[in-house]
Each structure stands twice: as structure tokens, then as C-alpha cells.
Amino acid sequence: MRSEEIRIPEPEIIAEDTDKGKRLFVYASALSEARGKSSGLMAELEKTKNAVGENA
Amino acid sequence: MEYDEFKKMFMEEVEHEIKARIIEGVTISNEEIRSPEGMTDRLIVKMENSNISMAFRLQEIYEDYDGRLDVQVEGLVDTIQENMNVREKEADVKSFIMDFERAKDHLHLRLIPGDSPALSDTPHVMIEDMALVSNLDIVGFAEDGRTCAIICDALLAHYGISKDELFEIARDNSVAMEPLKFEALEHKVASLLQEEDIYVPVDMNNTAYIATNTSGFNGASVIAYPDFYEKAVETMGGSFYMIPSSVHEFILIKDDGGINAKTLNAVIRDVNKNTLKPKDRLSSQCYHYDAKTKKLEQGLKFDKRIKEKKVGAR
Numbered sequence: 001m002r003s004e005e006i007r008i009p010e011p012e013i014i015a016e017d018t019d020k021g022k023r024l025f026v027y028a029s030a031l032s033e034a035r036g037k038s039s040g041l042m043a044e045l046e047k048t049k050n051a052v053g054e055n056a
Numbered sequence: 057m058e059y060d061e062f063k064k065m066f067m068e069e070v071e072h073e074i075k076a077r078i079i080e081g082v083t084i085s086n087e088e089i090r091s092p093e094g095m096t097d098r099l100i101v102k103m104e105n106s107n108i109s110m111a112f113r114l115q116e117i118y119e120d121y122d123g124r125l126d127v128q129v130e131g132l133v134d135t136i137q138e139n140m141n142v143r144e145k146e147a148d149v150k151s152f153i154m155d156f157e158r159a160k161d162h163l164h165l166r167l168i169p170g171d172s173p174a175l176s177d178t179p180h181v182m183i184e185d186m187a188l189v190s191n192l193d194i195v196g197f198a199e200d201g202r203t204c205a206i207i208c209d210a211l212l213a214h215y216g217i218s219k220d221e222l223f224e225i226a227r228d229n230s231v232a233m234e235p236l237k238f239e240a241l242e243h244k245v246a247s248l249l250q251e252e253d254i255y256v257p258v259d260m261n262n263t264a265y266i267a268t269n270t271s272g273f274n275g276a277s278v279i280a281y282p283d284f285y286e287k288a289v290e291t292m293g294g295s296f297y298m299i300p301s302s303v304h305e306f307i308l309i310k311d312d313g314g315i316n317a318k319t320l321n322a323v324i325r326d327v328n329k330n331t332l333k334p335k336d337r338l339s340s341q342c343y344h345y346d347a348k349t350k351k352l353e354q355g356l357k358f359d360k361r362i363k364e365k366k367v368g369a370r
Contacts, residue, residue, distance in 0.1 A: 012091075012092075012111075012203070012204055012205070014202050014203075014204060014273075014335075016202075016273070017272060017273060017302075017304050017336070019331075019332075019333060019336065020248060020272065020302075020304065020305075021245070021248035022331065023301060023302060023327070023331055023332060023336075024241065024244060024245050024248060024266070024301070024307075025245050025248070026327055026331045027241070027299070027301055027307055027323070027327060028241050028242055028245045028264070030323045030326065030327065031241075031264055031307075031309065031315075031323065034315055034319050034320070034323055035263075035314050035315055
């Protein structure tokens with residue numbers, strides 16, 4: 001097969017993962033709740049929940 | 057504003073802005089295209105004398121809409137202008153992709169949803185309902201973000217190597233350049249939020265860990281590293297559930313009887329629906345790894361099996 005006959009995959013530009021903080025925070029919070037307990041850190045993090053939503 | 061109405065208005069405004077800025081040789085259209093996460097509705101920007109086009113995710117633009125359409129339109133047209141030199145780079149990108157000797161050092165593992173339409177002509181290995189593919193990082197092309205291409209069947213044939221060889225190269229590169237990394241979930245959240253005044257207990261009794269690679273990019277593929285499960289068992293202190301939180305990482309939860317797959321699946325579905333961007337979604341269910349039997353299976357199947365075992369023992 002000659003190279004010019006090959007349909008090459010279209011490159012995709014993937015933006016950096018800027019949602020990691022928000023995503024992991026939501027998981028940490030939900031898992032803490034699902035276990036029916038909240039660690040000291042999660043209780044503190046809960047206070048920043050709104051700020052995360054605004055800044056993420 | 058409904059999505060269809062937004063899309064129509066947005067595309068008209070983009071077209072208007074392109075004309076206003078006198079950007080020549082550019083046409084826009086709307087197409088649904090095949091993406092790793094499924095079919096996606098895109099605004100396609102085609103450039104004269106070029107086979108490479110830009111494809112913007114319209115659904116994500118709609119989700120970011122906060123009433124300032126003009127700001128979004130200007131931002132997108134800025135991006136188009138900034139990337140007009142893609143035509144000059146096209147030949148370089150093509151030759152890079154086609155040249156196995158240059159490409160081989162930039163092949164990495166990538167985990168995508170197992171129902172991705174991209175899999176129809178792509179060498180892949182299924183891991184439960186997820187698919188492991190080989191991803192080529194195209195270096196020095198994009199200034200913001202990374203440029204990648206998933207290796208398709210035709211390209212594999214052109215390289216003249218087998219599927220096994222392709223995955224061996226991708227795995228070796230990934231292990232060497234993007235080593236496996238575990239981090240306690242709560243510590244990671246705290247550091248990402250950069251809240252210096254947050255109280256961090258000395259003994260947090262961590263039961264949840266993030267498993268990813270060093271860059272945190274496409275890091276969910278670490279579950280295909282040869283020593284992943286051995287190191288994970290060591291970190292978790294035994295069996296664990298695996299949450300596919302995104303294509304970038306897994307969250308591991310110690311199987312200490314305090315949580316079950318049904319609950320975890322409800323959390324996953326909720327986060328997938330309300331928080332995660334479609335391009336980052338990996339799966340909608342958890343998995344379980346048994347440290348004794350060294351078996352990976354869907355979380356619900358594991359729970360059902362254990363329940364039946366308990367009933368049978370009575």
C-alpha cells in the first residue's frame with residue numbers, strides 16, 4: 001500500500017484537563033457521604049463547595 | 057435557550073465574525089463526527105487547500121454559555137485565527153504520523169469507552185466494557201493542549217507491525233515515560249483546591265486513592281500496566297473497588313465492607329451526568345479487584361456473587 005493511499009486518523013487537539021479539581025472534589029464529597037461519614041478534611045472542603053463551583 | 061436555537065445563533069454569529077475580520081479561505085459547517093467518547097456535534101472549520109480541519113464541540117460550548125454569546129464567538133474566532141498556520145504544519149503532521157521510526161517513541165496507551173464508534177477500525181483490547189487503544193502523541197503541533205491520533209487498522213498495516221507489537225511498544229513507552237502514581241484522594245483534592253488554611257488531619261485513615269500516571273493525562277490507562285494490580289493491592293491493603301472517574305484517572309476504594317457496587321454506580325452515574333464533560337467519560341459502572349483470586353470483574357457481578365455465597369453458606 002502506498003502511503004498516500006492511507007487515510008490517516010484525524011489528529012485531535014485535547015485541551016489540558018482543567019476540570020480535575022472539580023471532578024475529584026465532587027467524588028470525594030459523594031463518597032464520603034455514601035459511606036455515611038465525613039472526615040475532618042471533607043467537612044472543611046464542604047465549606048468551599050460553592051467557591052469550587054464558581055471557580056472551576 | 058434550547059440547544060438547537062443556541063447552535064443556529066452561534067454558528068451565524070461565528071460566520072459573521074469571520075467575515076467582519078476578513079479571514080479568507082475559511083468555511084464553517086455543522087457535522088456529527090466520530091470521537092473516542094461517541095458521536096459528537098461539531099462546528100467544523102475547513103481551510104482552503106488543506107485536509108486538516110478544526111472541529112469544535114458545540115455541546116460543550118452550549119454548556120459554557122452564560123448569556124455572553126459575543127464573548128464565546130470572539131474566543132472561538134480568536135482560536136481559528138491563532139491556528140491558521142495549521143496548513144503550513146499539515147505536511148509535517150502527516151509525515152510524522154506515517155513515519156513509524158519517528159512515531160514509535162510517542163505511542164502510548166489510552167483507555168476509552170468500550171462502545172466508542174472509533175473502535176470499528178481501530179486495534180484495541182477490551183478490559184471489561186472499556187477499550188485500550190494505542191495513541192500517538194503528535195509533538196510540537198498544538199500550543200494549547202495535546203495533539204493526538206488513535207492508531208487505526210490502516211496505519212497499523214502501513215507500519216508493518218502486529219497488533220501485539222503495537223501494544224507492547226505503547227505499553228513500554230507509557231510505563232517508562234508516564235509511570236504509575238497513587239495519591240490519597242482527599243490530599244489530592246486539597247492540593248488541587250489550593251486551600252492553604254484547610255485543616256488536614258494527621259491520620260486521615262485514607263480508604264480512597266487516585267490511580268493515574270505522572271502527567272495525569274489519559275492516566276486511566278495505568279490499569280493496563282503490568283504491575284498495576286500488584287502495586288494497587290499493596291497501596292490499598294487488599295481488595296478494592298475501581299471507579300472510572302474519567303479517562304484521566306481511576307479512584308480506588310478499599311473493599312472493607314463499608315460500601316457496595318450499587319451505591320458506587322449511583323455516584324458514578326450522577327457525576328457522569330452532572331459534572332463530567334462527555335469527552336472525559338469512561339464508563340458508568342465500577343469494577344472490583346479481588347486481591348486473593350487476582351480477578352477483575354464488574355462491581356455488581358462481584359457483589360452478587362458474594363451475596364449468593366453468603367446465602368449458600370447459611
